[in-house]
Every structure is written in structure tokens, then in C-alpha cells.
Amino acid sequence: MRNLERRALILxxxxxxSVGMAAEVNAQAWKPTKAVEFIIPAGTGGGADQMARLIQxxxxxxxxxxxxxxxxxxxxxxxxxxxxxxxxxxxxxHKIVITLSNLFTTPLATGVPFNxxxxxxxxxxxxxxxxxxxxAETPYQTARQYLDAVKxxxxxxxxxxxxxxxxxxxxITVAIEKAAGVKFTYIPYAxxxxxxxxxxxxxxxxxxxxxIEAVAHWKSGALRPLCVFDAQRIPYKEKITATQSWNDIPTxxxxxxxxxxxxxxxxxxxxxxxxEQSAFYVQLFQKVRETADWKSFMETGAYNTTFMSGSDxxxxxxxxxxxxxxxxxxxxxLAN
Amino acid sequence: xxxxxxxxxxxxxxLTPYNLIxxxxxxxxxxxxxxxxxxxxxxxxxxxxxxxxxxxPASAIIMLSCIYWGAxxxxxxxxxxxxxxxxxxxxxxxxxxxxxxQQGRAGEAxxxxxxxxxxxxxxxxxxxxxxxxxxxxxxxxxxxxxxxxVQFLAFxxxxxxxxxxxxxxxxxxxxxxxxxxxxxDTVTGxxxxxxxxxxxxxxxxxxxxxxxxxxxxxxxxxxxxGLAFKGRTAALNIKIVxxxxxxxxxxxxxxIRSAVIGCWMGISPAGATxxxxxxxxxxxxxxxxxxxxxxGEIEGVVAPETAAHAAGTxxxxxxxxxxxxxxxxxxxxxxxxxxxxxxxxxxxxxEQKDFVxxxxxxxxxxxxxxxxxxxxxxxxxxxxxxIPFSIIAPVILVICAVGAYTxxxxxxxxxxxxxxxxxxxxxxKLDYQLAPLVLALVLGDQAExxxxxxxxxxxxxxxxxxxNGLVGTIMTLSVIVLFWPAISALGAKLRGGGTADRIAGD
Numbered sequence: 001m002r003n004l005e006r007r008a009l010i011l012x013x014x015x016x017x018s019v020g021m022a023a024e025v026n027a028q029a030w031k032p033t034k035a036v037e038f039i040i041p042a043g044t045g046g047g048a049d050q051m052a053r054l055i056q057x058x059x060x061x062x063x064x065x066x067x068x069x070x071x072x073x074x075x076x077x078x079x080x081x082x083x084x085x086x087x088x089x090x091x092x093x094h095k096i097v098i099t100l101s102n103l104f105t106t107p108l109a110t111g112v113p114f115n116x117x118x119x120x121x122x123x124x125x126x127x128x129x130x131x132x133x134x135x136a137e138t139p140y141q142t143a144r145q146y147l148d149a150v151k152x153x154x155x156x157x158x159x160x161x162x163x164x165x166x167x168x169x170x171x172i173t174v175a176i177e178k179a180a181g182v183k184f185t186y187i188p189y190a191x192x193x194x195x196x197x198x199x200x201x202x203x204x205x206x207x208x209x210x211x212i213e214a215v216a217h218w219k220s221g222a223l224r225p226l227c228v229f230d231a232q233r234i235p236y237k238e239k240i241t242a243t244q245s246w247n248d249i250p251t252x253x254x255x256x257x258x259x260x261x262x263x264x265x266x267x268x269x270x271x272x273x274x275x276e277q278s279a280f281y282v283q284l285f286q287k288v289r290e291t292a293d294w295k296s297f298m299e300t301g302a303y304n305t306t307f308m309s310g311s312d313x314x315x316x317x318x319x320x321x322x323x324x325x326x327x328x329x330x331x332x333x334l335a336n
Numbered sequence: 337x338x339x340x341x342x343x344x345x346x347x348x349x350x351l352t353p354y355n356l357i358x359x360x361x362x363x364x365x366x367x368x369x370x371x372x373x374x375x376x377x378x379x380x381x382x383x384x385x386x387x388x389x390x391x392x393p394a395s396a397i398i399m400l401s402c403i404y405w406g407a408x409x410x411x412x413x414x415x416x417x418x419x420x421x422x423x424x425x426x427x428x429x430x431x432x433x434x435x436x437x438q439q440g441r442a443g444e445a446x447x448x449x450x451x452x453x454x455x456x457x458x459x460x461x462x463x464x465x466x467x468x469x470x471x472x473x474x475x476x477x478x479x480x481x482x483x484x485x486v487q488f489l490a491f492x493x494x495x496x497x498x499x500x501x502x503x504x505x506x507x508x509x510x511x512x513x514x515x516x517x518x519x520x521d522t523v524t525g526x527x528x529x530x531x532x533x534x535x536x537x538x539x540x541x542x543x544x545x546x547x548x549x550x551x552x553x554x555x556x557x558x559x560x561x562g563l564a565f566k567g568r569t570a571a572l573n574i575k576i577v578x579x580x581x582x583x584x585x586x587x588x589x590x591x592i593r594s595a596v597i598g599c600w601m602g603i604s605p606a607g608a609t610x611x612x613x614x615x616x617x618x619x620x621x622x623x624x625x626x627x628x629x630x631x632g633e634i635e636g637v638v639a640p641e642t643a644a645h646a647a648g649t650x651x652x653x654x655x656x657x658x659x660x661x662x663x664x665x666x667x668x669x670x671x672x673x674x675x676x677x678x679x680x681x682x683x684x685x686x687e688q689k690d691f692v693x694x695x696x697x698x699x700x701x702x703x704x705x706x707x708x709x710x711x712x713x714x715x716x717x718x719x720x721x722x723i724p725f726s727i728i729a730p731v732i733l734v735i736c737a738v739g740a741y742t743x744x745x746x747x748x749x750x751x752x753x754x755x756x757x758x759x760x761x762x763x764x765k766l767d768y769q770l771a772p773l774v775l776a777l778v779l780g781d782q783a784e785x786x787x788x789x790x791x792x793x794x795x796x797x798x799x800x801x802x803x804n805g806l807v808g809t810i811m812t813l814s815v816i817v818l819f820w821p822a823i824s825a826l827g828a829k830l831r832g833g834g835t836a837d838r839i840a841g842d
Contacts (some may be wrong), residue, residue, distance in 0.1 A: 044382050044664060050671040053382070057389035057675065071382070072745055076538020077520050077527060081744075084534055109525050112537070159793055165525030187480070187792050188523055190785070193670070197660045203479030203793070212674065216659055216681020293389075296677055333525070 030276040032067040032094055039097040041082030043075040046191060047128060047210060047301075048100045051265055054297055055098075055288055064287050067094075078102050078164065080112040087118045091272040096122065096281060101168040101263045104324035109166040111335035116321060119268040121313050122281045125289070127262040127304035130172055130208045130229040131249065135199055136222055143226040143255035146206065147180045155183035161195040161204035164188055166333045168263055169195075171324070172208045172229060174331040175259045199223060210263075211302035215240065227252040229261045234302050246302045262304055264320060266313070282309045339466055346693030349394055350701055358399040359698060363706045366406015370422050371413050372739055378664035379742060380407060385672050393676040394691050398698040400672060401652070404665050405457065405702050408608075408648050409710045412449035412641060413717055417442060418732055420551035424542055425608040425644035427774055428616040430550060432629060432636030439632050442718040443576040444583075447711065451584060452591065452638045454707040456646030459595040460602060461699045464653050468685065471603050472657035478604050480789035481800045485810035486601070487783035490610040492818040493617035494775055504768045512776025515540045516784075523788045535748050542778045544740045548753040549770050551736045553760025555729055564725050577711055580634075587638050590619050594639045598646025605654045607663050608647040609778050615643030621820060649699065656680055656692065 038056065042048045049071075056069045074082035079102040086097045097119070107114050132143055140146035150158045162169025165188040173186050187204055189195045192213035199207045199214075200222045207214070208229070217223040219240055227250050228234055234246035252259060267285060269278055288294055289307060298305050308316055328334055349355075369380035381400050388396035411423035416433035429449060436445035463471065478486075495505070518529045519539025530536040558564070584591075594615040601611035619639035620629040629636045651663045659680040661667035673680050678688055685692050720728065740753035763770055794800035802808040816823070 044378055044668050044671070046671075050674055053385055053671060054389075054675045057386040060386055061390055073382075074538075074744065076744070077530075078525070080534075081537050084537075110520070110527050112527075112534070156795065165521075165523055167525065170525075185792055185795075187789050188525075189789070190522060191667075193659045193661065197476065197654075197658050198479060200658070201476035201479060213659070216679045216683065219679070220682035222682070297675065300674065300677060300679065335526075 030093070030274065030280050032065065032280070034094055035068045035070050036065070037095045038069050038071045039082045039086055039095065040071055040073045041075065041079030041097060041102060042073070042100060043191075044073055047212065048098050048265070049073065051125070051297075052098045054293070055285075058288050058291050058293050059284070061293070062287075062291060064284055077110065077112060078106045078167065080106050080110065080114065083114045083119070084112070086268065086270050087114050089270045092270045093273045093277040095270050097268050098125075099264055099266050099268060100128075101171075101324070103264065103268075104321050105167045105171065105328070105333075108325060108328050109333050109335055116268065116317050118271055120271055120273050120278055121317055122267040122269055122278050122309065123285050124264060124266040124306060124308040124313050124316065125285060126265045126298060127230075127306055128210050128265055129234060129302055129304060130168070130261055130263070131211060131214070132176075132206060132226040132229070132252065133196070133199060133209055133214050133218075133223045134206045134226060135202055136224040137202075138205075138224075140224075140226065143250075143252060143257055146226055147176075147182055147257065150182040150184065151180070156185045158182075158184050158206070159204040160184040160186050161189060161198050161207045162186060163190070163192045163195060166328070166331075168261070169208050171327050171331065171333070172259075172261050174333075175261065175327055176257060178330065179257050179259045196223070211246065212300065215300075215302070225249045227255040227257065229259065230304060231260050234304070236299055236302055238299075264317070265303070266317070342689060342693045343465055343697060345689070346695075346697030347701075349690055349694035350398060350697045355395055355398055355698070356701075358395055359402050359702050359705055360709075362399040362402025363406040363409075363702060363709055366403040366408075366706075367410035367413075367710060368406075369403065370407035370410020372422065372735060372742075378668050381665055381668045381672075385668060385675075388672070389675065393673075393678060394694040396676065397669065397672065397691070397695050398702070400669055401695060401698060402702040402706070404648070404669070405699075405706050407665070408457070408645050409450060409453055409706050411644075412453065413446065414551075416445045416449060416637075417717065417720055418551065419554040420732070420736065421546050424546070424778055425612045425640070425648070427546060427550075427609075427771070427778075428612040428640035428644075429637060431616065431640075431771065432631070432633050434554075435630070435632035436634070436637070437721065441632065442721055443573075443714050444580045444634065445637055446714050446717055447577045447580040448584060448634050448637045449641045450707060450710045450714070451581065452594075452641040453645035454703055455591055456595050456598050456642035456644070457649045457699070457703045459592075460599050460646040460649035461696065461703070463599050463603075463650060464699070465696055468653060468657060471653060472682070475603055475605060475654045475658060475660070477806055480786045480793060481803060481807045482604075482810070483606065484783060484786035484790055485801060485807050485814065486604060486606045487610060487779050487786060489810055489814040489817065490606075490614045490617075490779060491775065491783070492814040493614050493621070494771070495818060501767075505772050508763070508768050508770070509772035509776045512773040513780045515545070515773075516777050516780030522781075522785055523792075535746075538744060539781075540752070540777065541743050541749070542774075543743050544749050544753050545756050545777055546774060547736050547740050548756025549760035549763070549774065551732065552754060552757025553764060553770075555732060556757060556761040557764060558725065558729070574712070574715055577714060583634060584638065587635050590623065590635050590639055591642050593622070594619065594642035595646045598643035598648075599650045601643070602647035602650025602663075603653055605651050605660060605663075605666075606647075607651065608644045611647035612640035612644040613775055613779075616640045618817075621817070649703075652695075652699075656684055656695075657682055 038052055040049050040052045052071045056071055059065050059069050089095055134140050160173045170186050195207045196209050196214040198204050200217050229252050236246040239245050411426035412429050414420045414422045415426040415429040416437050419430050419434040421427045433445045521528050597615045598611045616639050620626045651666045654660045655666040655670050661670050737750045740749045790800045801811045
């Protein structure tokens with residue numbers, strides 16, 4: 001019922017705007033009246049933190065908002081601290097949160113009581129990719145060759161490094177194990193940069209680093225990408241190494257490992273805010289996405305630049321939660 | 337030679353009026369950030385980062401890294417004057433720095449701290465300038481077992497140097513480990529010791545504990561002892577700087593050893609905090625006056641400060657060449673690099689010459705500028721102790737509370753800080769030492785994580801710690817350091833008795 005109402009309201013709003021009374025509607029539209037707190041449910045220096053601080057910089061540089069945006073890291077309990085803070089601040093329109101997969105994995109793995117349904121979805125900014133990497137000194141040229149070698153070796157002999165425990169990297173590892181019938185020893189590290197370096201130093205055999213975490217080592221010839229865990233190839237065709245671009249990396253499906261996984265970089269708000277209030281942020285982030293700074297950041301990190309808001313976004317998040325629940329249930333990662 | 341011309345080119349990039357102004361602004365902001373406990377270099381840089389997006393990348397990183405140098409300098413000030421470490425790596429500075437201030441030697445202690453910081457940083461910058469590619473490869477050899485070995489060495493070099501009863505040291509350390517275990521266990525992804533409380537999710541932050549244990553504890557003690565700071569008679573003369581410098585030349589061996597420890601810890605990258613503790617512990621062992629450490633020995637200020645600043649500076653090397661941050665502040669700077677469109681990694685030195693050599697040149701200039709700024713301020717800093725206790729104590733309390741709040745933006749942390757203050761007071765009354773507790777709290781979960789990662793990799797076999805020359809050497813060294821008092825006592829006994837009792841009694 002609520003959903004229907006909301007949809008009706010959005011329809012009315014769009015209709016009003018399209019009639020050509022834009023100026024008048026804008027004058028009445030909601031705007032922040034004080035500084036907007038931008039919660040980052042992760043530590044400083046990580047992917048979500050970088051993106052949030054870039055957004056803050058873009059908003060300030062291009063004067064997209066009259067009030068300042070203040071990023072605040074609340075990383076405790078694998079991000080639970082940040083999400084709980086937003087959940088408990090019912091009706092506060094001056095607080096937004098950027099997500100990573102811990103929106104789904106943290107409540108499932110730790111039992112901390114929050115769920116995306118406790119929050120108000122605003123917009124999907126981008127999707128972060130995952131790539132299967134090995135050290136370039138190893139003989140494996142394709143995902144198939146590598147996984148065959150893992151299969152041929154005794155179980156647990158090959159080490160997969162990843163960020164955190166029972167989070168996206170380990171979930172992907174379990175999904176690979178299931179799809180390819182192999183068994184890794186998963187070693188959790190504190191951050192993606194550390195994982196990539198451990199792979200260069202051969203302390204682990206492979207990783208599923210995000211592009212931005214490993215690209216420098218690929219460029220320098222220390223790491224080799226085997227496949228990307230998305231349904232399509234990464235579109236960027238500019239050469240990274242002498243011979244390869246992001247687009248030259250096959251998808252894992254093409255390589256015979258039937259699975260895909262992308263990580264949500266999206267925005268949510270506190271529960272109980274009005275449609276006008278969330279609409280303001282949807283527009284704000286659309287403007288952010290138009291800027292050259294944002295576009296070049298997307299290319300550096302080889303992001304999937306899908307944008308969604310409203311009911312599409314809700315549906316996407318709902319499916320993603322179900323997928324996480326299924327994967328984590330199979331892996332035995334659920335807290336309850 | 338090629339490096340040298342590149343460096344000169346770098347100086348050319350830095351020596352523009354605009355960049356020089358940024359250097360001074362950065363250093364002064366950094367000192368302020370370093371003085372305020374809890375704010376810290378990482379937070380300070382994170383707050384100012386977005387402001388730099390409109391600058392050219394070279395100017396931006398010059399300013400941000402100068403904030404970082406400034407914070408490294410500033411951390412020592414409150415440690416020495418009020419026993420409140422502004423940064424984690426300043427904790428070891430309090431052990432001798434604060435007793436010196438209480439004896440009226442605040443100026444001396446500050447000069448020693450600043451000069452040592454500068455020396456450590458300078459050695460590290462030289463290492464970065466000439467050995468960058470070589471040294472970067474060394475960091476790659478560090479896997480979980482190697483990291484654990486280094487952390488183990490930090491514990492071993494510090495354990496047993498306490499003056500109190502061994503059982504009390506052990507008890508304090510175990511409390512530290514227990515506190516470090518609260519929160520999310522990164523290896524299993526489960527919550528530990530939170531008892532369903534949402535406030536305990538983030539665990540006990542080291543900075544909040546330290547502000548409480550040292551800062552609030554110190555104020556409680558001072559109130560009991562008569563509402564006045566000791567050491568009001570500190571000399572307020574710039575000459576104190578020159579006199580201290582003359583004394584410092586005697587400790588060249590300690591300085592060099594500490595700088596080497598610092599560079600090594602920064603590059604590996606284990607960080608500035610273990611470097612400062614390890615350096616203090618080893619200096620105490622090697623010094624002829626080791627038994628008097630903790631009562632106001634200038635060497636006890638030199639060792640941790642040199643190592644901390646060397647490590648803090650050297651930490652930028654793995655960040656630039658490998659993209660792994662050696663400190664929380666380096667992690668934020670790393671984010672900045674990516675935002676400016678610079679990809680840290682082995683090719684940064686080739687593709688972004690202006691940027692890299694500009695940054696390295698700014699390390700030289702920034703540190704010299706920083707030293708001049710903080711040294712000229714020594715008399716003023718020391719003069720703070722002359723302000724009546726009734727005025728300065730509330731100010732310190734407010735600054736501590738703001739600091740504790742800033743760490744996580746949580747009001748509850750102010751209460752946690754007060755709780756730790758009471759613990760700090762009780763500990764001192766009962767003659768327990770705070771240092772082992774603090775060491776276990778700051779390194780405990782890192783050491784646990786590395787240990788368990790190593791065990792996962794080796795399928796549970798302890799042989800991982802003697803699997804190659806590097807890790808085996810560090811582990812063996814740790815064990816020797818751990819049993820050094822027993823070994824040296826035994827050696828003395830074998831040489832013929834007499835002195836053994838005295839050494840064992842230390």
C-alpha cells in the first residue's frame with residue numbers, strides 16, 4: 001500500500017515537472033537546511049571512503065549543494081555501527097550513507113539487527129567489479145587452467161587472499177569453489193591493497209581484488225587478471241598494459257566458471273524521510289555523475305556505471321539481498 | 337646520479353611561493369592537529385582532503401604530507417607536558433618525557449623530542465631518495481608470518497623491562513589483550529565479547545583508552561597531590577635548545593639504531609607505533625643508564641621519537657610504490673592519490689616524476705621548516721606549565737573529551753575515557769604499569785590477526801615461523817631479546833659472580 005502511494009506521488013511529481021512549471025516546483029522543493037552527514041560504514045582509505053570523499057569534493061567544487069557535506073567514518077562491527085546510526089535516526093533528512101556489500105553481509109554474518117528495508121533507498125551510484133588475479137610469474141593464462149591446477153592439487157593447498165571474513169571476497173571464493181568443484185584455503189586480510197601486495201609477494205596464490213586495488217600491479221607486470229565476475233565484459237577499451245585493456249579480460253562465464261558478482265556502491269537514507277527529501281538526493285547524485293571528475297574516477301576504477309533509483313533500485317537491492325542470503329546459507333556463514 | 341638530478345628537479349617543483357606557503361600552513365595545522373588528542377593525523381588529513389581537490393596534485397600532497405609531519409612533531413608536546421599522548425606513537429615518549437617535565441626540564445625534553453623526530457625523518461627521507469626501488473621489494477617479502485614475527489619482537493623487546501613485579505606486568509598486559517579482543521574478529525567475521533551491546537561493536541579504541549589512562553589519570557593524581565603541576569620552574573630560554581643539542585651528540589648510537597628500527601618498521605610496513613615501543617625497549621636494554629629509564633632519561637625520549645618519525649616518514653614509501661599504507665594517515669593519503677587520478681604502484685616513479693620527486697623534495701623542506709617552527713616555540717610550549725592548574729586542568733579535560741568524541745563521533749566514548757581515567761589512577765596507586773596494557777591494546781589484535789593468518793596458511797603448523805631466513809632470524813632474535821636478562825645474568829655469573837646479583841636485581 002505504501003509503495004503504491006509512493007509511486008503515485010512520484011508520478012504526480014514527474015507530471016508536475018514535465019508540465020513546465022519547473023521553476024515553481026524547484027522553488028518549493030525540499031533542500032538541506034544544515035550540513036549533511038555522509039556516513040561511511042567502513043574505515044578511512046578503503047573503496048567506499050574514497051568514493052564518499054570524492055563525492056564531497058565534487059559537490060563542493062561544483063557548488064551542487066548550498067550546505068556542506070561532512071563524511072563520517074563509522075566502521076565498527078564491519079560497518080554495523082554506521083548502518084545502525086542511520087537506522088536509529090528516523091526521519092532525519094540530513095544524513096545519508098554509502099553502502100558496500102556489508103549492507104547485506106554484516107547482518108547475516110553477525111546477527112546485528114538491521115536490514116536495508118530499515119533504510120530509505122536513494123540511488124545506485126555504480127557497481128564495483130571483481131577480477132580473479134594470479135601472480136604473473138605463474139604459468140596460468142586462463143581461469144580454466146588455474147582452476148584445473150587447484151583441482152589437481154590436494155584440497156586446501158591453494159591460498160585465496162581476500163578482504164575480511166564472511167564478506168564479499170570470501171563469498172565469491174565459496175561461489176567459485178561451488179562452481180568449479182575445488183577447495184581453497186581462504187586467508188582474510190584487513191584491506192584490498194594489502195591483499196594485492198600479498199599476491200605480488202606470493203604469500204597467497206590468487207585474489208579477487210577490485211580493479212582499482214590491483215591495477216597498478218597489473219600495469220607493472222606483477223599480476224595477471226584471469227576473468228571478471230560480471231555478466232558482461234568491462235567496457236573500457238583503453239590499453240592498460242602494452243597488449244591488454246579492461247575489455248580484453250573475459251568474463252568468468254566465458255571462461256567456464258558459471259557465476260557473477262558485483263558490489264553495490266549505493267546511497268541510502270534514514271527511514272521515515274519524505275519523497276521530496278529523497279528526490280533531492282537523487283537529483284544531486286545525478287548531477288555528480290555528470291561531472292568529468294566522476295567519469296574519470298569511474299574509468300580509473302573500471303566501475304560498472306549503472307545508475308538506478310526508485311522502484312528499479314529497490315528491486316535490485318531486494319534481489320541482491322536474496323542472492324547473498326542463498327550464497328551465505330550454502331557456505332554456512334549465517335549467524336542464526 | 338640520476339636520482340640526484342631527479343631530486344633537484346623535485347626541489348624546482350616545490351620551491352614556488354605558492355607551495356612554500358602551503359608547506360608552512362600544513363606544518364602549523366599539523367602541529368595543532370597533533371597536539372589535540374584524538375583528532376590525529378589521519379582524521380586531520382581526511383577532513384582537509386576534499387579541500388585539496390581543486391589544487392594541482394603535487395601541491396595538494398605537499399600540503400597534506402606537511403600536515404602529517406606537523407602532526408608527528410605535535411604529538412610529542414602533550415605527551416611531555418601533560419602525559420597525554422596525542423598520537424599512538426607518542427605513548428613511549430611519555431615514559432621519560434613527562435618525568436623530565438616534572439623535574440623542570442620540559443624545554444630539554446621538547447628539544448630532544450623535536451630534534452630526534454627531525455633526525456629520524458631525515459634518515460628516512462634519504463633512504464626513500466636513494467633506495468626506493470630496492471627497499472620496496474623488501475616489503476614484498478612480508479607475509480603474515482613475518483608480520484607476526486615483527487610484532488612478537490616488539491612485545492619481547494618491551495616485556496620484562498618494567499620496574500614493577502613481573503606478575504603485575506603480566507596482569508596488565510593480559511587486560512590489554514582482553515580489551516583488544518572486543519569487537520569484530522576479522523578472521524572469523526564474528527563478534528566477540530560484545531555481550532549484545534551495540535556500543536561495544538567497535539571495540540575499545542586505543543586512542544580513547546590512552547587519553548583516559550594517561551591524561552585523565554594524570555589529572556586525578558595531580559588533584560590528589562596538591563593541585564599544581566610539577567615543573568613550573570622550567571627554563572624559558574631559547575638557549576636551552578643549544579644546550580640540549582650539545583647533550584644529544586652523546587646519544588648518537590641510540591639515534592642511529594632508532595632510525596634504523598624506524599625505517600625498517602615503516603617500510604615493512606608495521607607502522608610507527610611498534611617502532612617507538614621497540615626502539616624504547618631496545619634502548620633501555622643497550623644503554624648504560626638503562627636501569628634509570630622511566631625516571632626522566634633524555635635517551636628515553638630520543639629513542640622512541642627518532643623511531644616513530646623515521647617510521648612515519650618511511651611509511652610513505654610502500655604507499656607510493658606498492659599501494660599499501662604503512663599508517664592510518666598514509667591510508668587516507670592513498671585515497672587522495674586515487675582521487676587525483678594518480679595510481680600508486682611501481683610505475684608511479686616512472687610516470688609521475690614531477691609528483692613523486694616534488695613530494696620527496698617537500699619532505700626535506702617540510703621537515704626543516706617544521707623543525708625551525710617547533711624549536712622556536714619550545715619556550716612557549718614550556719611556559720604552558722606556568723599557567724595555574726585551576727585554569728589549565730579544565731581546558732585539558734575539555735580537550736580530552738573533544739578528542740575522545742572525535743575518534744568515533746560518539747558521546748559514549750567520553751564516558752569510556754572517564755572510565756579509563758579511573759583505571760589509570762587505580763593502576764598507579766596499586767603500582768601496576770600502564771605501558772604493557774597499552775602495548776597489548778595497540779598491537780594485540782594485529783599480532784593475533786597475523787598469527788592466525790599464518791596458521792591458516794600453514795595448516796596449523798608452527799614451522800611457518802622458521803620457514804625462511806627472514807622470519808626465522810626475527811623470531812630467533814625475539815626469543816633472545818625476551819630471555820636477555822637471564823642470558824646476561826648467566827654470562828656474568830660464568831665470568832665470576834660478583835656483578836650477577838646486581839644485574840638480576842634490576
